[in-house]
Amino acid sequence: MTAILEARRVAKRFGGVVAVRGVDLTVRQGELLGLFGPNGAGKTTMFNLIAGAFLPDAGQVLLHGRDITREPAWRRARLGIARSFQIVRPFRALTVLENLLAAIPAHGGANDAASALALLRRVGLEARARDAAGDLTLGMLKRLEVARALAVGPRLLLLDEPLAGLAGQEAADLLRTVQALKRRMAIVMVEHNVRLALPVCDRAVVMDAGAVLAEGTPEQIRRDPAVIRAYLGSEAA
Amino acid sequence: MSLALQLLVNGLVSGGLLGVAALGVALIFGVMRVVNFAHGEFITLGAYATWLLVSQLHLSPLVGLPVAFVLGALVGVVVQAVVLARVTGRPELDVLMVTYALSVLGLGLFAQGFGGDFRSYSQGPHGNLDVAGAIIGWRSLTVLLACVAMSGATVLVIQRTRLGLGLRALAQNRDSAATCGINVVAAERIAFALASGLAAAAGCLVSMIGTTTPNVGHDLVLDAFVVVILGGMGSISGALVGALALGLVQSVVSYALDDSWSRMVAYLLLYCIILLRPQGLFGRAAA
Numbered sequence: 001m002t003a004i005l006e007a008r009r010v011a012k013r014f015g016g017v018v019a020v021r022g023v024d025l026t027v028r029q030g031e032l033l034g035l036f037g038p039n040g041a042g043k044t045t046m047f048n049l050i051a052g053a054f055l056p057d058a059g060q061v062l063l064h065g066r067d068i069t070r071e072p073a074w075r076r077a078r079l080g081i082a083r084s085f086q087i088v089r090p091f092r093a094l095t096v097l098e099n100l101l102a103a104i105p106a107h108g109g110a111n112d113a114a115s116a117l118a119l120l121r122r123v124g125l126e127a128r129a130r131d132a133a134g135d136l137t138l139g140m141l142k143r144l145e146v147a148r149a150l151a152v153g154p155r156l157l158l159l160d161e162p163l164a165g166l167a168g169q170e171a172a173d174l175l176r177t178v179q180a181l182k183r184r185m186a187i188v189m190v191e192h193n194v195r196l197a198l199p200v201c202d203r204a205v206v207m208d209a210g211a212v213l214a215e216g217t218p219e220q221i222r223r224d225p226a227v228i229r230a231y232l233g234s235e236a237a
Numbered sequence: 238m239s240l241a242l243q244l245l246v247n248g249l250v251s252g253g254l255l256g257v258a259a260l261g262v263a264l265i266f267g268v269m270r271v272v273n274f275a276h277g278e279f280i281t282l283g284a285y286a287t288w289l290l291v292s293q294l295h296l297s298p299l300v301g302l303p304v305a306f307v308l309g310a311l312v313g314v315v316v317q318a319v320v321l322a323r324v325t326g327r328p329e330l331d332v333l334m335v336t337y338a339l340s341v342l343g344l345g346l347f348a349q350g351f352g353g354d355f356r357s358y359s360q361g362p363h364g365n366l367d368v369a370g371a372i373i374g375w376r377s378l379t380v381l382l383a384c385v386a387m388s389g390a391t392v393l394v395i396q397r398t399r400l401g402l403g404l405r406a407l408a409q410n411r412d413s414a415a416t417c418g419i420n421v422v423a424a425e426r427i428a429f430a431l432a433s434g435l436a437a438a439a440g441c442l443v444s445m446i447g448t449t450t451p452n453v454g455h456d457l458v459l460d461a462f463v464v465v466i467l468g469g470m471g472s473i474s475g476a477l478v479g480a481l482a483l484g485l486v487q488s489v490v491s492y493a494l495d496d497s498w499s500r501m502v503a504y505l506l507l508y509c510i511i512l513l514r515p516q517g518l519f520g521r522a523a524a
Contacts, residue, residue, distance in 0.1 A: 053412065077418035091409035094402075102406040103417035152418055 002029045004156050004186045005050065005081075010059035012045055019045040021210040022059065027156060032182045034201035035190045036221075038231050042210040043190045044086060047158055050188070051083045052076040063156070078105070080155035084145040084162060086190075092134030096125055099133050099144060103151035116151060123147045123177060139170040146177065157181065159189040163196060175200050194232065198222070206231055239370025244488045250377045250446070252484020253384030257439040258461040259468070259476040260391055261432030267408040267471030268428040270329070271321065274336040276461070278343030279309045279433045280454030283440025285351060288449050291358045298361040301441040302383060309437025310430040317429040322422070340455065347451035355448040362445075380442045387438060388477055391431070395473055404428055408471060460500070463507045469520025479518065 007025040011018070020042040027033050035043050048054045050061060052073035061069045063079055071079070082103075091099050100116035120126040123143040128136065133144060142162060149157055159178065163171045171193070178187060179200055191197035198204060204221045206214045208231065214224045221227055258280060265273045286308050287301030320339065324332050362375040395401040407414040407424050415421050436454070443453055464483050468475025486506070487499035510517060 051416065053415075072422075073412070073415035074418055074420050077416050083416050085413070089410045089413040091406045091413060093409055094405060098402060098405075102402050102414070102419065105418065148413075148417065152416075 003027070004029050004064060005188075006060075006062040006065075007046070007050065008060045008062070010046070010049055010056045010061065012042075012049055012054060012056050018210050020049065020056075023207070023210075023212055025050075025205060025212070027186045027188055029186055030182055030184075031202040032179065032187045032189065032200060034197055034204040034218075035188055035207065036192075036194055036198070036204060036231065037207035037213070040209075041207040043207055044160060045210075046207065047083065047160055047188070047190055050156075051081055051158055077152050080153065081158065082149035082152040082154035082156070083158035084142075084149050084160055086160040086164065088138070088141040088145050090133040090136070090141050090144055090148075092132065094133055095130055096120065096133050096136070096144060097129040099148050100151045103148045105153060119147045119150055122150075124173075138165050139167070139174075142166060142170075142174060143177070146174070150181070155185055157185055157187045159187065159191075161190055161192060163191055163193045171196055240492075242369055242371035243373075244492055245485070246371060246373050246377065246381075247491075248485035248488030249481065250381050250384075250484070251487060252481040253381050253388070254439055254442055254457065255460055255464055255484055256477045256480030257384050257387050257435055257442070258457050259464040259480050260388060260473060261435045261439075262458070262461050262465045263468070263471055263473055263476040264391075264395075264404075264428050264432045264435075266465065267473070268404050269321070269325075269425050271336065272329075272333050272462075273432075274333070274458075275316070275339035275343055276432070276436050277452075277454035277456070277458030278340055278347070279313065279436035280440035280443060280457055281343065281347050281449070281451060282312060282454075283309055283437030284444040284449040284453050285347065285356070285440075286437065287441040287444045288356045288358060291360050292356075295360075298358065298441065298445050299379070301444070302438055305437040305441040306434040309440075310434035312437075313430040313433025314426055316433070317426050321429070322426075325425075344451055344455060351449075351451065353450065355450055357444075357448045374446075376445055380446055383438075383442055387435060391435065392473060392477075394431075400427065460503055463503050466507055466517055467510050469517030472517065472519040475517055475519030 003026050005027040007023060009022045009024060010020060011022050012020040023046060037043050049056050052071055055070060060067060068076055068079060091102060097116055100119055101112055104112045104115055117126060117129060120129055123146055125140060125143055136144060162174055166174060175196065181187060189197060198218045201218055204218055205212055206221060206227045213230055214221060214227045262273065262276050265271055283305035286305050287298050290296045290301050290304060291298050320335065324335050362379045364375050366373045366375060366378065395404060403419045403424050406417060407419060407421055411421055440454055464479040465476050468479030483503055486502060490499045490502045
């Protein structure tokens with residue numbers, strides 16, 4: 001499969017703390033890659049380095065072979081990298097529909113609105129299109145963030161803890177939506193809920209202390225002694 | 238009846254001017270989270286530019302309106318790119334002091350360039366209109382109509398255009414706006430240019446109904462800050478409603494007491510709002 005994103009020896013330090021130390025990461029077209037690890041492992045920092053929220057101190061980030069290491073976040077979004085946030089960040093005072101319209105590349109008023117409504121239908125929020133985003137429940141906001149990320153027209157979708165705070169059925173629904181999306185793009189998902197998220201991944205990377213601890217299929221990850229020792233512990237048993 | 242109408246028109250004219258000035262303050266704060274003390278100097282820039290057009294080139298002061306807007310916007314782009322963009326992300330107090338320094342610098346430059354004399358002109362709309370016993374000057378009416386047109390156009394741009402949607406999104410959350418592909422640096426520059434242009438256009442109108450001095454904008458912008466807090470920091474509609482409310486209150490107070498009371502009342506109102514409804518009339522309470 002074609003590599004959509006390549007991170008080569010990427011490193012980031014905050015003062016005296018090394019958050020990411022020389023990480024290599026490849027994401028391929030059509031795959032759902034899980035990024036796991038304990039708190040402080042460097043997962044979200046890695047996300048921010050890919051999305052352009054932070055610039056790396058060393059290393060390179062390539063999108064379809066193009067060096068985007070120094071590109072700002074808004075330009076990466078236009079190149080096809082979309083993301084959601086660990087703590088949802090909707091445009092609360094805008095309507096649900098406007099949240100998506102702000103992200104859709106402009107083509108023409110009616111077309112944009114139709115595309116936005118189609119996306120809202122896909123995540124089950126069409127009926128709330130005219131409501132203020134601030135009035136939605138957490139589960140709805142999570143779905144809105146996914147829809148907004150899709151509105152960018154991504155080739156690579158980054159989902160930062162999409163299941164956090166969601167109840168069982170809501171989490172299952174969201175995972176189903178995510179799985180259905182990977183046919184047309186690559187997805188990287190940071191998630192703490194390994195039990196739910198690992199089985200739906202095609203491949204997983206486990207980070208610890210800013211470095212890659214293990215990489216492989218969900219089954220390989222589940223049996224990896226280093227991963228069990230550092231992260232999964234009794235959960236794997 | 239005629240007295241009430243007179244006070245109403247006076248209040249609407251001063252409220253309209255305040256509204257245009259406050260729109261810019263609200264826009265800059267809403268989008269950039271910057272309290273721009275130098276906003277008043279853009280008003281002064283527009284006032285002097287119009288005075289120069291009228292007194293040196295013998296043009297109508299109405300020509301000053303688009304000229305002042307464009308001049309203000311251009312100077313705004315330079316100030317934002319050269320000064321403010323370099324302090325984006327710094328602590329709020331640092332940015333506040335930078336805009337204060339810009340204001341002092343502007344005041345000094347205007348004083349050096351034009352001296353402290355009162356500048357005025359007689360060209361432009363003249364004569365009065367008698368409406369039910371109330372005397373309304375054509376100049377005041379022109380200023381009021383221009384304020385309504387500029388405020389309406391600004392609200393339309395903010396509420397109905399793609400640019401406005403981008404600015405509203407940016408005002409909500411900078412990181413999210415960037416992940417939506419909104420060029421946040423360019424958007425901030427456009428917002429500052431628009432606000433500076435509006436301030437300079439307001440300055441043009443101020444020069445039509447009053448005198449121009451180096452601190453004419455400084456005085457107006459202090460009331461604009463009151464209005465923006467009254468309406469809710471960053472709220473465009475709040476700024477407009479707050480401006481009209483303050484204009485009307487000041488009109489009545491100026492008549493009933495005297496001019497010096499009108500500013501005192503404005504700040505008493507500000508104090509009450511901060512105590513009773515810190516988010517302002519149209520602002521959302523912090524979560």
